Amino acid sequence: MNADTDSLPVAALRRIGAMTLFLVQVLARIGPALLRPGLIVRQIYNAGARSLVIIMLSGMFVGMVLGLLGFDVFQRFGSEDYVGVLAALGNLKVLGPVLTALLFAGRAGTALTSEIGLMKSTEQLTAMQMMAVDPVRYVVVPRFLGGFIAMPLLAATFTVIALYGAQLIGVQQMGVDAGAYWSQTQNAVDLHDVWEGVVKSLVFGVAVSLVAVYEGYHSQPTPEGVGLATTRTVVISSVLVLLLNYLLTAAFLRTH
Amino acid sequence: MNEASDAVVDVRDVAYTVGGRPIFDGLDITARRGRITAFMGPSGTGKTTLLRLITGQAYAERGSVRVFGEEVSKMSSKELFALRRRMGMLFQNGALLTDLDVYENVAFPLREHTDLPEPLVRQLVLTKLHAVGLRGAARLMPSELSGGMARRVALARAIVMDPDILIYDEPFVGLDPISMGVICRLIKQMNEALGITSIVVSHDVQELATIAHDSYLLSQGRVVASGTPAELARSDSAEVRQFMDGLADGPVPFHYPADDYRNELLNGGPK
Numbered sequence: 001m002n003a004d005t006d007s008l009p010v011a012a013l014r015r016i017g018a019m020t021l022f023l024v025q026v027l028a029r030i031g032p033a034l035l036r037p038g039l040i041v042r043q044i045y046n047a048g049a050r051s052l053v054i055i056m057l058s059g060m061f062v063g064m065v066l067g068l069l070g071f072d073v074f075q076r077f078g079s080e081d082y083v084g085v086l087a088a089l090g091n092l093k094v095l096g097p098v099l100t101a102l103l104f105a106g107r108a109g110t111a112l113t114s115e116i117g118l119m120k121s122t123e124q125l126t127a128m129q130m131m132a133v134d135p136v137r138y139v140v141v142p143r144f145l146g147g148f149i150a151m152p153l154l155a156a157t158f159t160v161i162a163l164y165g166a167q168l169i170g171v172q173q174m175g176v177d178a179g180a181y182w183s184q185t186q187n188a189v190d191l192h193d194v195w196e197g198v199v200k201s202l203v204f205g206v207a208v209s210l211v212a213v214y215e216g217y218h219s220q221p222t223p224e225g226v227g228l229a230t231t232r233t234v235v236i237s238s239v240l241v242l243l244l245n246y247l248l249t250a251a252f253l254r255t256h
Numbered sequence: 257m258n259e260a261s262d263a264v265v266d267v268r269d270v271a272y273t274v275g276g277r278p279i280f281d282g283l284d285i286t287a288r289r290g291r292i293t294a295f296m297g298p299s300g301t302g303k304t305t306l307l308r309l310i311t312g313q314a315y316a317e318r319g320s321v322r323v324f325g326e327e328v329s330k331m332s333s334k335e336l337f338a339l340r341r342r343m344g345m346l347f348q349n350g351a352l353l354t355d356l357d358v359y360e361n362v363a364f365p366l367r368e369h370t371d372l373p374e375p376l377v378r379q380l381v382l383t384k385l386h387a388v389g390l391r392g393a394a395r396l397m398p399s400e401l402s403g404g405m406a407r408r409v410a411l412a413r414a415i416v417m418d419p420d421i422l423i424y425d426e427p428f429v430g431l432d433p434i435s436m437g438v439i440c441r442l443i444k445q446m447n448e449a450l451g452i453t454s455i456v457v458s459h460d461v462q463e464l465a466t467i468a469h470d471s472y473l474l475s476q477g478r479v480v481a482s483g484t485p486a487e488l489a490r491s492d493s494a495e496v497r498q499f500m501d502g503l504a505d506g507p508v509p510f511h512y513p514a515d516d517y518r519n520e521l522l523n524g525g526p527k
Contacts, residue, residue, distance in 0.1 A: 119354070127351035130311060131365045131413075132337040138368075 015236075022214050025136055026144050033141035043146025047108040047209075051154055054107055055100060059158040062099060063165025066090055070166070071174045080176045084185035087166030092189065092197040093252070096159035098245050101204035104151055105237040109212035112143050113233040116216025117226035125217075140213045147209030148202075155201035196252040203248065204241050211237040262288045263322075264421060264453045265310055270319035272305060279305050281477045283319070287421075287470075292447050292454040294464040294485070297474035298499060298508055303457040306474075307425055310455070311343060312336045323421075341369060344414030344452075345423045350406035352398040352413070358385070359394040362413045369417065384412040388442060404435025411442060421453045422446060428460045436463060443467055461500055465489065473499060475508060 006014065033040070070083035116139060119125055125135040170176045212233050219229035265287040272280045279302040287293040295303050308314040309321050315329040322328070323339060331339065352361045362381045366372055372380070385391045388408040398406060407427060414422060424443060428436050444467045447454045458464055464471060465485035473481040473488060473496055480495040481488055488496055498506030514520070 122349060122354070123347045123351035124353055126313070127345070127347055127353075127410075129313065130340055130343065130345045131368065131417075132340040133365075133368045 018218075019210060019214050022217070023210055026141055026210070026213070029134070029137040029141045030145065033137050033145065036142070039138070039142040040145050040149075043142045044150050045146075047104075047112070047143075047146045048150030048153060051104060051107045051150070052157065054103055055154045055158050056161050058099060058103055059096075059161035060165045062095055062158075063087065063091065063162030064169050066095070066162065067166040067169025067174070071170055071176070080170075080174070081180040081184050083170040083174075083176055084167065084181040085188040087163060087170065088185045088189050089193060091159045091162045091166070092193050093200075094245065094249065096162060097155045097197050097200035097204055098241060100155040100158045100201065101151065101208055101241040102238055104147075104154060104204075105208045105212070105234055105241070108147060108150070109208050109233045109237055110230045112147065112209070112212035113216040113219070113230045114226055116140070116143070116213060117219035117221075117229050120217065120219060121221035121223070121226060123221075136217075140217055144209045144213050147212065148205045151205030151208065152198065152201040155197065155204075159197065192252070192254070196248070199252075200245065200248050203244055207240050207244060208237045211240065264289050264324060265293075265455065266320075266322040266325075267306070267309070268320045268322075270309065270316040270321060272302070272309065272314070272316050274305075278477055280316075283474075283478060285472055285479065287453060287455050289453050290447070290451050291469040292443065292456060292467055294468035294471040295455070295457045295474060296459055296461065296464060296471060296499070298459065301474045301476065303459075303474060304425060307345075307423055307455075307457060311340065311345065311423070341417060342420045343423060344417065344419035344421070346407065346410050346414050346425065346427055348426045348429055349403070350398070350401075350410035352401075352406055352409055354398050356398075357394070358390065358396050358398070358401070358409050361398065361409060362416050364413065365417045380416060381412075384416050385409075387415070387445075388412045389438070402435070404431050404438065407431070407435075407439060408442065411439075411446075415446060415450070415452075418450070419452065421455065424454065424456045424458070426458055427456065428458055428463050436460075440467055459499075461485075475499070 066087040067083060070086040071080060074080050074082045074086070116125075119135075119139060125139065128135045128138060167178075167181065171178045171181050215229040215233045215236070219225045263286045265285070267283055267285040270280050270283040271278070272283075283306075285295070285306070295306060297303055305314065309316055310323060310328070312328045312331060315321075320327055320329075324342070326335075326339070328336070328339070352358075353364065356364065359381055362384055363377050366377050366380060382391055382394070385394055388411050390405060390408055390412065393401065393405065393409070398409075401409065422443075427439050427443065431439065440463050443454060443456065446452050447467075456464060456468065468485050471482065471485050471488055472479050475495050481491055481493060483491075489500060491497070491500075495507045497503070498508060504510050
């Protein structure tokens, strides 16, 4: 039972268990937390609106690269019309949700962790407990919900902008015929693909937000402790997102 | 005077260990109604841990901790929250909520626990802020306050629910003499004007002597002396003298336990 001497798999299992228990705690308090919508709205603004610029900028570049890559690959087979298909499927199913989640972990996740960690190290959380206010309900749940709500919206924004970026390169710059570009895209993409992206961004939203609030809430209440917790948020949530992405991609795969 | 019924906080024969190291072993302490009780002692003697036991943030491994006659460790979390609503606590650095301004910090317990109309909240908040001399600072953010001001705001917040007990955790640490005097006077005032039972944890002997009715000197997990500050000042026990006179060496050793000095220097120490 000594956390210092655990081997890596045991430590990982222990953390997964602790996070699951924490998730249960958080979920149990969502009801009471909804009575204070103001707190949640503020967190949606913090996690969502403040991440918007970096998400849009990144989406643009990723879309443009897909346009270039698609053109480069497909012109070798004389089928440049398919650039739109690659961009649409790649963005909707994988790149939109995954890259948004990774950027979100770096931008909003770290902010959540360090904010909660600092509140802990300055005894604000203990002070709340002493004022008979549950810090999980007042501090953790609104931040978790804010992240959970903001993440899919950001992923949608990312995807739309990336699609625009891809057509900017594919159609406007490389001269793929716009009619062919869009009709091929329309033929290839169906609702199932959109759902894949939506489900992924919801799952990633839970994962990144949970890791961020968990690490903050359980950080050592010292300057080093908060720094380490912030690092762990990025590392754990990034790996978790990539792992979950694989599992979900496999689950959504249909053989035609 | 009936001492038993008079005890607001009653700690009996408490043992508590952290990571195998005993913090308390057989601790007995009483804080009586309407009085200022001081817990003094060198750093690391578990003064803050004692507060955690009293407020139900930690539980004793042996013995009993009773507040208002109720055993803290047997309380449900609901009862514990009800108990904490009767307590105000002043943290070392104030622990103000950094995203709320001074006014909202003081209003925070009211907004969380009551349904009072805004004009009444305003009146209560301004009254308490006026009592600590910071009515004019109502719209400042915590980051704009000095250490002493932050602690006064925290004091206003601690009394806004009219608690029966006020707990001060190291209220004098890091303050300039003026702020120290202000806090000292406020502690006395709160106790006299509102009849609040006060518990002060500190190692500032001089300050405590001017305000405390009862004091305990803790060292190495137990009470080494108790009585009025004047009694403590007259005591000739070695532990009391070391603490009161600030002697570097004594029952609390200057040297952290180590191997023989000569051996370590000459022979490169134990391999």
